[in-house]
Amino acid sequence: MDTTSDSQSSSDAVEDVLQDQKAAAKSAASSAKAFISGGFGGICAVLTGHPFDLIKTRLQTAKPGAYNGAIDAVKKALVKDGVTGLYRGVVPPLLGVTPIFAVSFWGYDLGQKCVVALTPDRTSPQFSTAEYAVAGFISAIPQTFVAAPVERAKVLLQIQGQAGGEVKYKGVLDVVRGLYREGGIRSIFRGTGATLARDGPGSAAYFAGYEITKKALIPAGSSPSDLNLGAVIFAGGMAGVCMWSIAIPPDCNFKVLKSRIQTAPTGTYTGIIDCARKTIAADGVAALWKGFGPAMARAFPANAATFLGVEASRKALDKLF
Structure with a gap:
């Protein structure tokens, strides 16, 4: 009996098991870091971009003639509610920001793993632009089921009370209870299809734009971890601009329609x-482009803040585990 050969085979088997365990642990850690850093980045995005988002939503849902434009909407919001009025409706996205952005970045991490799994014969660990886009699109699928109800609650809170309208809801939980009484779970998730149709191509452009811009900013002979904060901010801002530049027609139009579906009475x-x-x-084709200005103005600063928060928290997490 060749005991040496048997011993070697046993040793190889143990080594394979240990390697598989290490790979599984590394994959789980990567997913956890993506989830946590995504949530932190989302908080940064909301605090930076909510005033732009509020004005955009009011322009999209207001009756014709209510506002002369974005500047007029800002002035009226400040006169009526002061600076704090620009943060009306901020509680739903802040409460939902961790799951929405956390799931988005977790989904992007999962999307990258799917791309690798589907290309076992790849010769380079570097992704192409198309592969980044595919991973980004995949990230939108789980994100949508968290984002749709949160955004529905947010826009209902944002538009109530404008133009002398009724203040119907006291907060996000009151919105959820009211929607459930009116139409059950279907009412809470109204607009999910429109959200996915918007976020799929938008996420593809978003993550691909960030990765390609970041790659272009990396000095020769350096790694992505060597990028300074200015480069991260610029790449994050460009991610938002790329998302809008590539998906302007469907994104803007679907946001208008989604906001109207989510804020209209049942039926x-x-x-x-x-x-x-x-x-x-009722309002012509131009109605589908309402809120485009504030959305574009929000794109760079909000997404720059997002990726700055993601990268900063990811570095901190890398030191912990």
């Missing part, structure tokens, strides 16, 4: 196509 629209038809009939 107003049978779906996104019905909403588009009625919106165009």
